[in-house]
Amino acid sequence: MLGLDKKDTTLLLIVAVLTMCAPFLLNPFPEGSGMAQFNAGYPDLMQRFVIFGIFAIGFNILFGLTGYLSFGHAAFLGVGSYAAVWMFKLLSMNVLPAIVLAVIMSGLFAMLIGFISLRRSGIYFSILTLAFAQMMFALAYSVLTPITGGETGLQLALSDPRILGASATAEGNIPVPALFGLEMRSSTVWEVGAWKFTFNTGYYFCAVIMLVSFFLAIRIFRSPFGMMLRAIKSNQQRLRYTGLNPKPYTLAAFVISGMYAGLAGALMASMDPLAGAERMFWTASGEVVLMTILGGAGTLIGPVLGAGVIKYMENIVSKINSDILHGWFAFLPDGLEDFVVAIIYPFIGKGWHLTLGLMFMLVVIFLPGGLVEGGQRIARAFRRGKKNEAPKAASTEPAE
Amino acid sequence: MGILDVKDVGKRFGGLKALSDVNLSVQENTCHAIIGPNGAGKSTLLNCLVGKLIPDTGSVMFDGQSVLGRSPHEINQMGISRVFQTPEIFGDLTVMENMMIPCFAKRDGAFRMHAYESIAAERDLIEMAEAMLDDVNMLDKRNMHSASMSRGDKRRLEMAMCLVQNPKLLLLDEPTAGMARADTNNTIDLLKEIKDKRDITIAIIEHDMHVVFSLADRITVLAQGTPLVEDTPENIKGHPKVQEAYLGESH
């Protein structure tokens, strides 16, 4: 389907079904139950899952395929956000022109920065991208305040022209981002018994764009271009002596991943129309590196998975406090309860970064292929176990 | 005029004269060997031919065009393929993918933004790659991870990757260095087969006399950065200057 082989089509369909059903899947616990705090099915978080998914998919096209580790990708996310908000200010609240401009702008920035940074490789490339991103962050924070809003960030105002739209709504409010009248923030809530499912327009809009991005990423992975990128990671010397010029290939990968980042930035601005310089800070660039590696660099689904895990931890695990812990372990004798809580406490709530750091280290040390590799290993072990149990059943499987 | 003409090439590294007054002409459809003791400047000369180094003086013409100042990928696109001393292949890719890359390079040039096409749809190129793999008896290994193969197979694959581009000139940089005798003989057989089957010009840099005398139509002896003599293998064998400069040492 769509030029994908069977395996990739299945993967795309699974991801499509999962994202479409996310409002159900992420809200498995009834409202008001003790487990309800693990529900991640609220619009804000679901939007972040898919937006950071897009960011990570794009980053993976550069890092996963070519092996060039950029430590400044958040800069393009920031550029996308600013461009989108400016479109909201000047043109209209329709999200499409905002997204288009954001992708173009981040692509141009990526072209410029990539062209310079890619003259070096290895750690030098990482430092160059980091230096550019930090420079852009510093400028956005200070001198460029007229364009970026400086410390407060770029916000919409009633006085904005919005030549194709209205400066203000009939009620005198600032209009909200919409897709041809379909407001991004509008939601439908279904209450089924004790369960409450929220269907948010913005989420579904982002989810569809994420699916398209994911599909394009699969196409890139399976294309001759994707193979060239993997060849660059594997042996640049051989590539050159085979008559191919690695430079334009890496630059193209850099620009594509920059455009993905810009797209993610535009979607962030579309969900909540403001943009701040902190989105470009190097920790934000570090975050997308964490997502990609954690999920599995160079795999298709890994970055999306990594983005999901990290955003889930950031929003859910970080909310668990010691009272909740005490509630869970109330069945234990008092002394033991305190002990267990004391052990777990540093890793949750505000300490979730600690868990993240440890997880990340463990993945780099033991699972260079990330969670995807972990899953594959488990699946293989499971299959092997099954085979041992029932060798006959295994032998009837058709040979590949 | 040969297909490759090297005229008055000189190259210095600091105070060290690596090459001086190198004149060399490789005729079409012949196998031309360049031999010489260690430090004679063989590798420097080779690097000047493929764009890794730029000579200080002189000219290198290939097929009527100068190669000087061109980068390795441009020189390859002109029709020169190079085999390295230690096999250089794409270790993270499968054998078949390794073969597809030179096929794309041959058809599409140094860069093409084919990011939306599918590799599986390129039937012609796949057939070409498979035919070449079959030629070197590696078709059964097509889905293997190429880093996990033996050194001999890697050499074979590298050779196939160069040949599938149908180069006008194949440059071999000590293709049997560090190989056991049996492997060396296999490589010689492979190269002989290539020579017989195709219209191809081969320039080979080699240390091993056995390899050189089994393959070469003409031999240039390089010593201290300058060609000593150029002649047929028979004449080279008996040449007193060569005996002195080269054979006398190693035998």
Add this chain to the structure above:
Amino acid sequence: MDAIILQILNGLDKGSAYALIALGLTLIFGTLGVVNFAHGALFMIGAFCAVTLSRLFNLSHEVEVPGQTDFLGNPLKKDVPYLHDIFGEATGSAIIDWSVPLAILFAIPIMIAVGVIMERGLIKYFYKRPHADQILVTFGLAIVLQEIIKYYYGANPIPTPAPDAFKGSFDFGAMIGFAENTIIYPYWRLVYFCFAAVIIGAVFAFLQFTTFGMVVRAGMADRETVGLLGINIDKRFTIMFGLAAAVAGLAGVMYVPINPPNYHMGMDFLVLSFVVVVVGGMGSLPGAVAAGFLLGVLESFASMREVIDLIPGINQVIIYLVAIIILLTRPRGLMGRKGVMED
């Protein structure tokens, strides 16, 4: 002229910190071939050694002040540090006052231990892995270390003062013949600069004049060959890692009075220190030191009012700008060696 001297002086303390961190980074990179993203965390741990010692010294117990009552009529109580009980009030107060310099002694063994544990426990498994993996695992380690510190010390900066004797400033301009009050320089910054100079001098002397240092330098030049000589290079490199950790830690200890430490100070310095290392030239110790001071001073010049008026925002970006220009014109950095991390 006086303004220029003032800016040079102002740049020296930050430059000293950059130079010290970059020195350690280069030692580790040059000897072990590892790109250590956790090096900033070592700087931060050093700073918190000073905080910890200062807190230990200030541990106190309550005693009633005889004959006085507070406004509720209860006996007035006051905190008396244990140190007063042990050493008497005068000596005890002096020790508390001098807690930051004393923390140097406290920090050296701790930092060496942290460094050795880090190297033996984690880094040594990454010698043969790609640089990207090294960056990633040490990046993870840095997050873990700073979260641990945050857990115990909180997220807010902790002011820890310098000894009273070094508080305040002096008129450096008057001392060298300028008009009074033109070049005012805080004492502690001068102390910091001298301290950094001593440490840098000591490290260079150690590498230059001891057999150990000779082997390490040889190892930096060509690790394999030195390994072939039958010298147990690994053990020496472990010690080198401990030493680099100690240098970063001491830089952190002494930096505490200049900037109250918080858990992410290491990362803030690390990013810049990496830029410093790259500008100086990967693997070049003199390059790292020179680039550290150079960039510190440049940064300080760029924050002069006149310069900012001329090129707005230059103070924010000068370091990165210099790094980009250097990397593109001199790919090996100012004093980089051939063959180090070229691809």
